[in-house]
Amino acid sequence: MTDAKHHARRWQPDWRLMVFAAIFLPLLVSLGIWQLNRAEEKQVMLDQWQQEARDMDWPELVASGLEKGRPLTVTGLFGERSWLLDNRTRDGIVGYEVLTVFFPLEGPPVLVNRGWIAAPRTRNELPDVTPPEGVSTLTGRVSEYPEPPVLSDSSAKDSGWPRRVQSLPGAVARAEVAELPSAIIRLQDNEQPGAYRADWQPDRMGPQTHYGYATQWFALAIVLTILSVVASYRKTGARSGNDSG
Secondary structure, eight states, rough: HHHHHHHHHEOOOOHHHHHHHHHHHHHHHHHHHHHHHOOOOHHHHHHHHHOOOOOOOHHHHHTTTTOTEEEHHHHHEEEEEEEEEEHHHETTEEEEEEEEEEEESSOOOOOEEHHHEEOOOTTTTTOOOOHHHHHHHHEEEOOOOOOOOTTOOOOOOOSSSSSSSSSOOOOHTTOOOOOSSSSSSESSSTTSTTSOOOOOOOSSHHHHHHHHHHHHHHHHHHHHHHHHHHHHEEOOOHHHHHOOO
């Protein structure tokens, strides 16, 4: 009986351990919830990316709000004005992304990102980005304007066409073509009329990856809880025996 008392354990929390758990347990749980939310967002984007383009008139698409990632097919003619987004690299090679005005047969004009092209050897030389002539049918997806970072100087320094820019906010583009809508089109692939290297891909980190991260965060939260509880049970009988001796 005496030995049993000496080895008895009693709940005796350590305030330092409790503070540690109180700080990190909510953090771990919130990270897990955040990853679950990211997984849901990625699933929506993936479903949207995989859906087939519906036959929908361009004016109707514009009126619907041009949801980012939406597939579309539009027929019209390329314009003469192109912007070259500077300092875009592929495989370590510096180049430009080419945005050209496109005039659908019906509805407002729109900017089309035709993909990436390597830059010439000298800085004062620009690539020839003359678009194809005649009526073209393009397949692509709705995308955002290449907006500048916060506090970045987004004004165009060059004159003439094509025009080299670091970014292209919608307001800058509409200063040249007033009817442009709130989004642009990225060509679907390299086989599209007027395309350069248009090998766009959705985010490679799919929903399952985020679910895996969420599981890890929740598992860490469970482990922290268990360790905190176990560490708070201490052997108290042995100390009492020593004190009485």
